[in-house]
Amino acid sequence: MTNATPSALPETRMPEFRLYNTLTRSVEPFVPTDGRTVRMYTCGPTVYNPAHLGNFRTFLFEDLFRRAIALQGWTVQQVMNLTDVDDKIIKRALERGLTIQALTDPVVETFHADRKYLRIQDAESYPRATEYIPQMIALVERLIANGVAYQADDQSVYFAIDRFPGYGKLSRLDRREVKSGARVAQDEYSKENAQDFALWKAAKEEDERTGAAWDSPWGRGRPGWHLECSAMAMELLGETLDVHCGGVDLVFPHHEDEIAQSEGATGKEFSRFWCHGAFLLTEGQKMAKRLGNVSNVQGLRDEGVTGAAYRHVVFSTHYRKELNLSADALEASLTAVRRVGEFAARLASATGGTPELAQAAAEAEREFRAALADDLNAPEAMAALFVFIKRANAELDRHGDDAAALEAARRVFGIIDGVLDLVPERGDTDAELAAWVDERLAARKAARAARDFAGADAIRDELLARGIELKDTPQGTTWQRR
Structure with missing residues (x-):
C-alpha cells in the first residue's frame, strides 16, 4: 500500500458558514x-x-x-x-x-x-x-x-x-x-x-x-x-x-x-x-512598559509594532469578546508573527516534503475553514495555523523529497495567510529580529554579570534555536544569522 499523496487526499468540503446575528441574538446560517x-x-x-x-x-x-x-x-x-x-x-x-x-x-x-x-x-x-x-x-x-x-x-x-x-x-x-x-x-x-x-x-x-x-x-x-x-x-x-x-x-x-x-x-x-x-480595553499604567498612552496606529509605528503583530493581537480574541490590549500581548504577538515569517521563509526555500506533511496541510485547511465558518472564530483559526507550523517544521526536518507534498503545504499556508495576513514584510522581520536579539543579548550580559552562567548559556541556546550565532570578542558580543 503506498503512502497518500496530496492528489489522493480528500477534497476539503466547504463548511456551512454561520454568523451571530445581533437582531435575533443567535448564530445562524449565512x-x-x-x-x-x-x-x-x-x-x-x-x-x-x-x-x-x-x-x-x-x-x-x-x-x-x-x-x-x-x-x-x-x-x-x-x-x-x-x-x-x-x-x-x-x-x-x-x-x-x-x-x-x-x-x-x-x-x-x-x-x-x-x-x-x-x-x-x-x-x-x-x-x-x-x-x-x-x-x-x-x-x-x-x-x-x-x-x-x-x-x-x-x-x-x-x-x-x-x-x-x-x-x-x-x-x-x-x-x-x-x-x-x-x-x-x-x-x-x-x-x-x-x-x-x-x-x-x-x-x-x-x-x-x-x-x-x-x-x-x-x-x-x-x-x-x-x-x-x-x-x-x-x-x-x-x-x-x-x-x-x-x-x-x-x-x-x-x-x-x-x-x-x-x-x-x-x-x-x-x-x-x-x-x-466588542470593545478594546487597555491596562492603563501597565501599557507604559511598551506603549505609554499610545492609542492610534501612528503610535504603533513609533514603537515598532508592525501591522502583522497588531492583527495577531486582535485575532487572538473572538470579535464578540472584549479584547484587553496589554504590553505583554503585544510582545507575544511580535514573537508569534516572527515565527510565522520564519516558517514562510523556510517553506519557500524547502526542496521537498513528506506524505505526513501533506496530511498535516489537509488537516490544517479543514480546521481553519471550519473555524472561520463558525462565526469567524479567529482564535481557533490561528490555532490551526500554529499547529500546522509545528507539524510542518517537524516534517521539514526529515528532509523528504516529496515535491507534491511540499506544494500542498505551500498551497494551504497561502490560503491561511491570505486570510490572517500575518507574515511580516521582510523589513519588518529584520527590524523585529534585531530588536529581539538585542534584548536577549542584554539579558545574557546581565546573567553573566550576575555569574548566572547557566542562564547565559540558556539564552545562547535560545538564540541558536532561532538561527542566531554569537561571537564573544574583546569589543563585545556580535551575532549573525546561520
Missing part, C-alpha cells in the same frame, strides 16, 4: 441573498481625529469577514462610509477657523494610510457623507410622505419613533426607557416625543461658517448622523443589505435609528444580518 455577492455595509470613522485602535479592532474584524467571504467562494461588495459632517467635526473646524472639508481631508488620508499599515483590504466604496446630500434629502421626503417624520417648530425634521412600531427591535430596549442618543437635538418643546431623533437639522451660524449647510425643502440645514448611513447604504447596495457591521457601541442609537428610517421609508427589511464587534 449566505448572500443571490448566492454570489455579499452586500456588506460597515460603519466607518468620523474623520475629525485619526481613528483609534479600538476603531481598528472593529475594522480588522470586518477585514477578516470579507476575506472569509472570499474563502467561501463568494464575492463581496463592501461599503464603508466616512462621516465628514457632524457636531464634533463642525466644532473642531470652528475652533481652527477651517471649513469641514479642510479639516477632514487630511484625516481621511491618515485613515487610509493607517488602514494600509494594518493590511486592511480596500472596500469597494468609501462614500463621504457630504457627497450624498441629495440622496439624504430624498430619503427624508419619503419619510415625511409616509407619515413617520415631521418638521418641528425649530425647522428641523425629526423621525417620530411612536409612529414606527418596530422601533427598538435591534437593541431590545423598552421604549419607555429609551434616552435620546448622542448627536440628537434635545429641544423637547419642538418635538412630539423627547426621544424622536433628528433627520435634518436646521442650520446654525457655525454650520454656515464651516461649510456644513445645504439647501433643502425645509430650509438651510444639514443631515443628522443616522440619516447619512441609511442614504449611502441604500444608494450603493440596495434597499436590503445582506449584512451591516460595526462596533457594539453603535447598536443604539445609531443602528436602531438606521433601521427605523430605512424601513420607515421602504417598508422592507433594511439588513438581514447585524454583526457587531
Whole structure:
C-alpha cells in the first residue's frame, strides 16, 4: 500500500458558514441573498481625529469577514462610509477657523494610510457623507410622505419613533426607557416625543461658517448622523443589505435609528444580518512598559509594532469578546508573527516534503475553514495555523523529497495567510529580529554579570534555536544569522 499523496487526499468540503446575528441574538446560517455577492455595509470613522485602535479592532474584524467571504467562494461588495459632517467635526473646524472639508481631508488620508499599515483590504466604496446630500434629502421626503417624520417648530425634521412600531427591535430596549442618543437635538418643546431623533437639522451660524449647510425643502440645514448611513447604504447596495457591521457601541442609537428610517421609508427589511464587534480595553499604567498612552496606529509605528503583530493581537480574541490590549500581548504577538515569517521563509526555500506533511496541510485547511465558518472564530483559526507550523517544521526536518507534498503545504499556508495576513514584510522581520536579539543579548550580559552562567548559556541556546550565532570578542558580543 503506498503512502497518500496530496492528489489522493480528500477534497476539503466547504463548511456551512454561520454568523451571530445581533437582531435575533443567535448564530445562524449565512449566505448572500443571490448566492454570489455579499452586500456588506460597515460603519466607518468620523474623520475629525485619526481613528483609534479600538476603531481598528472593529475594522480588522470586518477585514477578516470579507476575506472569509472570499474563502467561501463568494464575492463581496463592501461599503464603508466616512462621516465628514457632524457636531464634533463642525466644532473642531470652528475652533481652527477651517471649513469641514479642510479639516477632514487630511484625516481621511491618515485613515487610509493607517488602514494600509494594518493590511486592511480596500472596500469597494468609501462614500463621504457630504457627497450624498441629495440622496439624504430624498430619503427624508419619503419619510415625511409616509407619515413617520415631521418638521418641528425649530425647522428641523425629526423621525417620530411612536409612529414606527418596530422601533427598538435591534437593541431590545423598552421604549419607555429609551434616552435620546448622542448627536440628537434635545429641544423637547419642538418635538412630539423627547426621544424622536433628528433627520435634518436646521442650520446654525457655525454650520454656515464651516461649510456644513445645504439647501433643502425645509430650509438651510444639514443631515443628522443616522440619516447619512441609511442614504449611502441604500444608494450603493440596495434597499436590503445582506449584512451591516460595526462596533457594539453603535447598536443604539445609531443602528436602531438606521433601521427605523430605512424601513420607515421602504417598508422592507433594511439588513438581514447585524454583526457587531466588542470593545478594546487597555491596562492603563501597565501599557507604559511598551506603549505609554499610545492609542492610534501612528503610535504603533513609533514603537515598532508592525501591522502583522497588531492583527495577531486582535485575532487572538473572538470579535464578540472584549479584547484587553496589554504590553505583554503585544510582545507575544511580535514573537508569534516572527515565527510565522520564519516558517514562510523556510517553506519557500524547502526542496521537498513528506506524505505526513501533506496530511498535516489537509488537516490544517479543514480546521481553519471550519473555524472561520463558525462565526469567524479567529482564535481557533490561528490555532490551526500554529499547529500546522509545528507539524510542518517537524516534517521539514526529515528532509523528504516529496515535491507534491511540499506544494500542498505551500498551497494551504497561502490560503491561511491570505486570510490572517500575518507574515511580516521582510523589513519588518529584520527590524523585529534585531530588536529581539538585542534584548536577549542584554539579558545574557546581565546573567553573566550576575555569574548566572547557566542562564547565559540558556539564552545562547535560545538564540541558536532561532538561527542566531554569537561571537564573544574583546569589543563585545556580535551575532549573525546561520
